[in-house]
Amino acid sequence: MSAVNRRDFLKVTAAVGGGLLVTINLAACRDRGAAGGAKAADPSVFVRINPDNTIVVTIPKSEMGQGVRTSLAMLVAEELDADWNQVRAELAYYDPKFGDMGTGGSSSVRQNWMPLRTAGATLRAMLVATAAREWGVDPAECTTDNSFVHHAKGDRKLHYGGLAAKAASQPIPAGVKLKAKSEWKLMGKDRIGIDVGPITHGTAQYGLDVKVPGMLYASIERTLVFGGTVTSFDKAAALAVPGVKDVVEIKGVGIGVTVHPGVAVVATNTWAAMQGRKALTIQWDAGPHAAESSESYLATMRAAVEKKGDETVNTKGDPDGVLAKSAKVISGVFETPFLSHATMEPMNCTASFKDGQVELWSPTQYPDMATAEVAKALGLKPEKVRVNLTMMGGGFGRRINPDFSVEAALVSKAIGQPVKVVWTREDDLRHDFYRPCSVHRIDASLGADGMPEAWRHRVSTPSIDVSYQEKPPEGGWGPNETDGSANMSYRIPNRSCEYTLQASGVPRGWWRAVSTTHGMFAVESMIDDLAAAAGKDPVEYRLAMIDGVWWKQPPDFPEYPFRADRLKGVLQLAADKAGWGKPLPKGHAMGISCGYDHLSYAAEVFEVSVVNDRLRIHRVVVAADAGPVVNPNGARAMLEGGIIMGLSAALKERVTIKGGGVAQKNFDSYSLLRINAAPVVIESHFVETDTAPTGFGEPAVPPVAAGLANAIFRATGKRLRTLPLDIKLA
């Protein structure tokens, strides 16, 4: 990893009211920011040391439960040798000149690993220099701990808060040394989330809790058929509802944003807005997608995987030729539905448009995208848009989209007042950006040794990218949709992956771990079938085929190449910790799966029993490798959460399209996993490969469905290839 030029990215100034303020230019020093040629930007991270010794870190990422406010603050605090109890995290706002502030792709720790630690170390050196000068001693004689500079020889110490103002005038040192992992005091040890206090007291402020002076509340009736438009509407009855102030039409915003056409009812409180909305009469034009359904998509996708795909994502050797000559071809067709993110906090946004400027309080993962699209939709320059981040009740990729921010800005502009647009659960579920449905067909043949000789994987989906861009990315629609499929990690001499795009009017988006959630289900189920056909142990079978890179790695992350030893490492550890191969209680069986997602590695073992056709999940063991672990407690939470979300998708969730819209309405028809179906135990283990860290947010999700299906196969002999799995829960 390239060294950060400290002089360019750090600025230290005296803070108003005493103390010291460090500003860090992240865009100038992030690994990808620098590589991507991001122009030198203004500072987007602030570290403030106050005279009262509190240290405030403004977090340049969105918190949606992944613990980023804790882990990023830890990066600063560790190198600063700060008293963790005095460290506070502050929400950021976005300004276009700050550069990339988006949160997604399990990237927050990876992107901030160097800059935030360097900031902490630099600041620490300046505090030491200041104390040494006060004492008239060599800085090398000074040590730091818990927000104090110590001089052991002189038996004296000074608190950071008292030093801060003077430290601000120190020259910024270059070339500060970062701690080795063995020197960590804060990192690598369990930390409780920095927001757990406010959350358990009900004082944490989410987007839905925002209140600004003069604010009204809006509820919007949007077209239930994707692509539909408003023909006409009657607002009289809505306006007659007590508390309703205004009714305005919202014109749609197209591809890349997807604000659905609709009618907004604005009122003095949320309930009045909802009641007014119910009283609306709207005539709709259903648009071009009204005849589409999950069944119609399935029919064409099933047909698509029976023949050569429109795109060949990659090929090695001659899989078609080998399969054509093979005496026995083993085949599997795997099907997965559309999924909704179903964040517990429904979409919402507060916007205040006034005098040609708009301010938003948005629970968004991508304030940069929100800013750009709000500016475009309102015809403003980006500098006339200010997006304040709020806490978020879940994100999982849904809140990358700027639709809810743009929509709120449009309503505020239309009524000329601040407004909070509140989505109902029905709105949220029926106007999501869905994880695409998919059909996979894999044909394989085995060599004399039982190992796969040929593997042909055909995939068809409505691509996510189509919802955001008119033209396919370089290399076609296929590569992004076949992450987890085309780049599966097993050595098979003849293999290929083909892709066929399915047309659909349903908005698609990034759902936690994205395409690997269906690709890995197909691949890891199929590998298990092949192991069974070969009469081999599934762990040994996998280990024997993971030994190199068998696909062309994308050039995006040269610093984080796929490493076979890391995937084998987690596979072996999960198997060992689960007691793979050892005797199990009567009726119990284990299934395993593993994979590479968002630059990290995970393997999972599911111990289940199926009694009277009912499934019980007794125990899940996960091993993951995302490099050094900053906060083990938070990282375990991500693995546990990823497994529960994966189980929810594997057992419960299905969005059905009927008449061009979503058939489900609320949690009564879109079921999520509940506590009574959750595994009794989830055990998390880490392989901490000595490298720059990646992230834990996503990699635990994709192995779940296959691992569970493999366990059910071992318990019952039945291979389930359709999600959600057709099995009842005990």
Place this chain on the structure above:
Amino acid sequence: MKLLVNGTAHEIDAPADMPLLWAIRDLVGLTGTKFGCGISMCGACTVHLDGAPVRSCSLPVSVAQGKSITTIEGLANGGVDHAVQQAWQQLNVPQCGYCQAGQLMSAAALLAKHPHPTDADIDTAMAGNLCRCGTYVRIRQAVKLAAEMVAGGAK
């Protein structure tokens, strides 16, 4: 209309059919109680009505009139956190935290009725509270820890 929330009387102007949730959030101004589904399927809006857990998203405000309403903001007793709050903090249960007010209110009500809940008791009492982040395993542990704390003298 008068509402008694966390021991404080609030005079509000609300139609009788407004769900208690929106009265608490928009009119009283306490936003710790969350909106999740509006049809009693997720439990994010759980509050106590005379000590019993109710889904405030589906309860007309008129029904709560004259009763004692406790929200997450009133769960701690005179500055001392309820055992479930302490246990939730100790085990770092929350991820996004949005559902946790409802989880805590359901858990507190469970412990008031069953001081020594079994796994089955916990699953039954908490099955109405969804958590999308997947904190269920920690919730089970935290309810048990809170039960131990109560047995040891905590409130």
